[in-house]
Amino acid sequence: MKRILALTLAAAMLLCGCGELIPGRGNAEAAQNSQAAEDLAVTAAETTAQPTTEPTTVPTEPPVYRNPMNGKLLDAPFEGRIYASIVSNLRENLPHVGVIYADVVMEMYVNMNNVVRCLALFSDIESVKAIGSTRSTRPIFNQIAQHYDLILAHGGGSTTALDDAKNRGIENMNIDSWVVQEEANVSYRDKEYKRSLENSLFGIGAGYKEYAEKQGWPQTLDRDYGFRFTEDGTPAAGEDASDITIHLNYKQAKKDTQMIYNAETGKYVWNQYGQEMHDQITDEAEGFTNVIVMFADVTNEGIYHYADFNAGGTGYYANGGKIIPIVWGCDGDKAPFHFLTNDAQDLQIGVGNTYIAIVGADSSVDY
Numbered sequence: 001m002k003r004i005l006a007l008t009l010a011a012a013m014l015l016c017g018c019g020e021l022i023p024g025r026g027n028a029e030a031a032q033n034s035q036a037a038e039d040l041a042v043t044a045a046e047t048t049a050q051p052t053t054e055p056t057t058v059p060t061e062p063p064v065y066r067n068p069m070n071g072k073l074l075d076a077p078f079e080g081r082i083y084a085s086i087v088s089n090l091r092e093n094l095p096h097v098g099v100i101y102a103d104v105v106m107e108m109y110v111n112m113n114n115v116v117r118c119l120a121l122f123s124d125i126e127s128v129k130a131i132g133s134t135r136s137t138r139p140i141f142n143q144i145a146q147h148y149d150l151i152l153a154h155g156g157g158s159t160t161a162l163d164d165a166k167n168r169g170i171e172n173m174n175i176d177s178w179v180v181q182e183e184a185n186v187s188y189r190d191k192e193y194k195r196s197l198e199n200s201l202f203g204i205g206a207g208y209k210e211y212a213e214k215q216g217w218p219q220t221l222d223r224d225y226g227f228r229f230t231e232d233g234t235p236a237a238g239e240d241a242s243d244i245t246i247h248l249n250y251k252q253a254k255k256d257t258q259m260i261y262n263a264e265t266g267k268y269v270w271n272q273y274g275q276e277m278h279d280q281i282t283d284e285a286e287g288f289t290n291v292i293v294m295f296a297d298v299t300n301e302g303i304y305h306y307a308d309f310n311a312g313g314t315g316y317y318a319n320g321g322k323i324i325p326i327v328w329g330c331d332g333d334k335a336p337f338h339f340l341t342n343d344a345q346d347l348q349i350g351v352g353n354t355y356i357a358i359v360g361a362d363s364s365v366d367y
Contacts, residue, residue, distance in 0.1 A: 069103035069123045071229030071351035079220045081212070083125035084150040085203050087118040088135045091273045093199045095280040098131035105288070107248070107257060108358040110138040111304045114253035119144060128205030130281060133195065134175060134187065139164045139304045140358075146170060146333055147309065149221055153186070153208050155201045160304065168333075171217045175203050184211035193280065226336030233290060233350025238322025241367035244268070246293055249362040250305075257357060259291050261321045268318065270355065289352025291318040292339065294328055298360035307358060309337065316365050319350045323367055 065074040069082060082103075087096060089107060099105055102120035110117050119141055122128055137154035142165045145152045152165070152172040165172050173180050175187040186207035190200045213219060242261040247254065259268035267287030270277040277286040293316040297308040312329030317339065326347055328339045339347035357363075 066229060066351075067103070067123055068225040068227060069121060070353055071227070071349070077222075078123065079222050080123065081217075081219055081221055082121055082123055082148060082150050082225070083153065083205070083208055083212075084119050084121050084141075084145060084148075085131045085153045085208075086135050086137055086141060086155070087120050087131065088133045088199060089116050089118045089272075093133050093135075093195065094273070094275075095278055096286065097133070097202055097280045098128050098205075099277075100279045100282065100284050100286055101128045102353065104354045104356060106144065106356045106358055108140060108307075109248065109250045109253060109298070109305055109360075110140055111300075113251050113300065113305075116248065116253075116255055117141075121148070121150065122205065125205040125208050130188075130202050131205065132202035133190075133199045134201045134203050135199075137161050137165060137172065139301075139306055142168050142170050142172075143307060143309060143333075145172070147330060147336055148225060149223060149334075151208070151212050151217060153203050155198075160302070171212065171215070173208065173211055173215075175208075176201055180211060183214050184208075186211050224336060226330075226338045227354075228339075228346045228348050229351050230348040231351055232320070233348060234320030235317065235322050235324040238318075238320075238324045239367070240321065241318050241323035242321045243367065244291060244318055244323065245366045246357045246359065247364045247366070248357065248359050249364070250298065250360050251362070259288070259318070259355070262287065263321065266320065266350075267352070268355070288355040289319065290349045290354040292316070292326075292349075292354060292356045293363075293365055294337070294356060294358050295361060295363065296358055298358075309333075315339075317347055317349065318367075 065077050066072065067074055067078055087099060099120055101122065103123050104121040106119045107116065109115065117135060120131065134155045137152065137157040138161055146168045152170055153175050154172065155176045156174045173186065180186055184207045185204055187201055187203050190202055244259040246257040248257060256272065258271040260271055261268050265287055267289055268291050270286040278284060295313045295315055297311050298305055309330055310332065315326050315328055317324055317326045325342055326339055327342065328337055330337050341347055
């Protein structure tokens, strides 16, 4: 009992005296703890009072869609097919019809060293009510159709030309065939204008598409067509070229295409055979925003002309009354032509339609 009482008294003395072993320490620590608590409260209040910063949102530009053949703005990506129609360009077969609606017109010799024809390319074939006069296909047209996945309309062709189209896998239609005409209203004969029978055939754009759809040919295609566009395609370092003459020469054949710049319309007006080209139906002048000349390795096998497009070459580009030298090429039989400046930059052509002359080494350009 005495031992328990002693331990109790000792414990009581220890509890009462431990705070006074270092005089004033307990009060100092209490003061420090109190000050720290006040400082923490102030810091928390200041932090709470600071305005919150909203996260920065980087604005995103809306996508820009352009027609791949003329560069015009679209509301949605272009995924349609490009149609092409063969148009005669001999003196006796003029004037043209519907060429003014083409996005791209290519002129070249095609056979017998002196026959020159055009290939007119359309991104909106349904809106074209008449195209022509329409003539037969040739192997060089089949080559171009393969490079661009074109649906090709023509007025027939030799066994050589038609077999060549088949071997290349070209989706093509002979609009002079009664078999084709029974399936769709693809053509008509112009009986009012004085033309020979072989030069009186004209295509109907809506009929082209109707026939193609009935054949099950795809009407959508997502691919590159090789053109790069800018709103103003005038070459900054170009030489003056308001009057351009393209001398299409092949062996003994000679034919000139003259492009005269009209500053009011911003287009080069097509002149040939001593006359300005106008549409037969609308009388509108045939003018082009862009003029391109492609010097190619053109040879003939039998009576037909072929071009080694895969070898590429040099050329010219004109827009806005200015002209520059260019280089061009492609990445295979099924790839589009691509055009570069002489310093190896993508050629930016103007928004609008384009004339392309495909000529051999004997040809030349004056401006």
